[in-house]
Amino acid sequence: MDTIYALASARGKAGVAVLRLSGPRSHEAVQAFGVPLPSLRHAALRRLTWNGEVLDEALVLLFGAGASFTGETSAELHLHGSPAAVSSVLRVLSGLPGLRAAEAGEFTRRALENGRLDLAQVEGLADLIDAETEAQRRQAMRVFSGAIGERAERWRADLIRAAALLEATIDFADEDVPVDVTPEVLTLIDGLLADLRREVDGSRIAERIRDGFEVAIVGAPNAGKSTLLNALARREAAITSEIAGTTRDVIEVRMDLDGLPVTFLDTAGLRDTSDLVESLGIERAVTRAKAADLRVFLLDDSGPLSGITVQADDLVVQGKADLRPGQGLRLSGRTGEGVPELVAAIGERLLGRTAGAGSLTRERHRLAIERAIGAMESVRAELLRGQQHTELAADDLRRAIRSLDSLVGRVDVESLLGEIFASFCIGK
Numbered sequence: 001m002d003t004i005y006a007l008a009s010a011r012g013k014a015g016v017a018v019l020r021l022s023g024p025r026s027h028e029a030v031q032a033f034g035v036p037l038p039s040l041r042h043a044a045l046r047r048l049t050w051n052g053e054v055l056d057e058a059l060v061l062l063f064g065a066g067a068s069f070t071g072e073t074s075a076e077l078h079l080h081g082s083p084a085a086v087s088s089v090l091r092v093l094s095g096l097p098g099l100r101a102a103e104a105g106e107f108t109r110r111a112l113e114n115g116r117l118d119l120a121q122v123e124g125l126a127d128l129i130d131a132e133t134e135a136q137r138r139q140a141m142r143v144f145s146g147a148i149g150e151r152a153e154r155w156r157a158d159l160i161r162a163a164a165l166l167e168a169t170i171d172f173a174d175e176d177v178p179v180d181v182t183p184e185v186l187t188l189i190d191g192l193l194a195d196l197r198r199e200v201d202g203s204r205i206a207e208r209i210r211d212g213f214e215v216a217i218v219g220a221p222n223a224g225k226s227t228l229l230n231a232l233a234r235r236e237a238a239i240t241s242e243i244a245g246t247t248r249d250v251i252e253v254r255m256d257l258d259g260l261p262v263t264f265l266d267t268a269g270l271r272d273t274s275d276l277v278e279s280l281g282i283e284r285a286v287t288r289a290k291a292a293d294l295r296v297f298l299l300d301d302s303g304p305l306s307g308i309t310v311q312a313d314d315l316v317v318q319g320k321a322d323l324r325p326g327q328g329l330r331l332s333g334r335t336g337e338g339v340p341e342l343v344a345a346i347g348e349r350l351l352g353r354t355a356g357a358g359s360l361t362r363e364r365h366r367l368a369i370e371r372a373i374g375a376m377e378s379v380r381a382e383l384l385r386g387q388q389h390t391e392l393a394a395d396d397l398r399r400a401i402r403s404l405d406s407l408v409g410r411v412d413v414e415s416l417l418g419e420i421f422a423s424f425c426i427g428k
């Protein structure tokens with residue numbers, strides 16, 4: 001096993017830089033800097049020297065095999081966050097035998113291989129590092145803490161129980177089976193199907209929290225859409241002008257809106273036009289606005305918009321409120337009045353949707369559950385068709401279990417059989 005090393009903190013100037021090593025030679029590598037090793041898990045200040053020169057004064061932290069993030073013998077060097085100090089230490093490490101620079105994600109991969117994390121936790125950790133808003137952090141933390149594995153384990157136990165019941169029926173097929181297990185299996189399957197369908201429903205919103213919600217600003221040319229976008233972004237993200245048809249491409253601005261990740265889309269003003277480029281822009285505007293999670297219709301004095309209709313949760317606001325009196329949701333991108341109210345209204349609508357967010361944050365999770373649901377629906381149909389289909393049903397149950405196992409990266413048929421036989425106790 002190679003010993004790997006990498007800068008664990010971000011590149012560039014910083015107060016402190018953390019260099020991480022993992023693998024059998026990581027303690028030896030620290031010793032190469034001519035320092036006495038501190039005891040495990042006790043940080044100690046050491047002068048790292050090479051060829052008689054002090055490279056940096058660092059905190060050294062050692063972890064023993066089986067008691068580290070990766071599960072391997074590992075070490076950390078907490079250097080000054082100086083690009084030059086970091087490179088000088090990296091240069092030495094690159095010349096030591098048995099050491100090499102780590103590949104992306106390799107420490108976590110080792111943690112997975114050593115059983116410190118399951119596959120879903122690894123995904124949760126990746127999302128935690130990518131999290132930019134509170135909702136994303138909370139959701140990622142739940143997955144990282146093992147929520148998916150715990151659930152999968154419960155569902156799995158039910159499926160194993162159902163499988164054991166069916167296996168018993170198969171083995172006793174020639175004899176008189178004392179009890180018909182079908183009702184009990186059906187009850188297990190139906191309860192589980194309801195759970196899994198709820199998870200799938202919650203996964204769509206969880207995926208939105210992970211990737212962000214899209215909110216499109218739509219309206220007639222010159223309604224003030226780009227001015228509003230700039231007010232929301234607090235910077236000149238889009239060109240504005242008194243010329244109708246200024247915006248052509250969709251302009252995206254990502255924001256943290258009450259803890260939710262939101263991408264605002266500024267779009268071309270909608271109207272009939274003979275300008276080819278403008279009409280291409282309008283096509284894009286309509287497509288993106290329709291696909292968005294929410295639309296803000298910014299009204300001016302012009303008539304109704306063509307090509308797009310207001311949907312249930314959409315917001316309709318009167319623009320240029322500084323120029324004319326009115327009622328209802330009103331705002332001025334120019335003065336900023338009404339903009340916080342719009343933000344609050346958007347936040348309220350999106351927050352309302354996040355209530356049902358589940359733990360399945362990725363398409364991969366949803367597809368695994370959908371495969372399990374499909375397999376369980378087959379089980380159901382086969383059982384209802386009668387005893388002669390029990391073997392088929394048992395096969396489909398195993399297929400459902402494998403799909404759940406793929407959630408956490410455990411696809412091990414041996415253990416499945418082991419558990420089936422462990423719960424198998426009708427005198428055999």
Ligand SMILES: Nc1nc2c(c(=O)[nH]1)N(C=O)[C@@H](CNc1ccc(C(=O)N[C@@H](CCC(=O)O)C(=O)O)cc1)CN2
Pocket residue numbers: 018063066067068069076
């Ligand atoms: N300096 C530093 N900070 C860090 C990390 C790190 O690797 N180094 N982490 C890296 O991502 C996170 C903390 N995660 C860690 C996870 C496990 C162990 C660890 O040593 N686990 C042992 C002992 C557990 C214990 O003492 O309770 C184990 O699980 O056996 C350390 C850090 C965030 N902060």
Ligand SMILES: Nc1nc2c(ncn2[C@@H]2O[C@H](COP(=O)(O)OP(=O)(O)OP(=O)(O)O)[C@@H](O)[C@H]2O)c(=O)[nH]1
Pocket residue numbers: 219220221222223224225226227228239240241242243244245246247248267268269270319320321322323331332333334335
């Ligand atoms: N008084 C006032 N003028 C505004 C307001 N918002 C925008 N304007 C002006 O209206 C004109 C059009 O603004 P834009 O933001 O470019 O409008 P748009 O909807 O993006 O226009 P297109 O991209 O061409 O569809 C500019 O001259 C802005 O300065 C507002 O709230 N109040």
Ligand SMILES: [K+]
Pocket residue numbers: 221222240241242243244245246247
């Ligand atoms: K304009």
Ligand SMILES: [Mg+2]
Pocket residue numbers: 225226227238239240246247266267268269
């Ligand atoms: Mg514009």
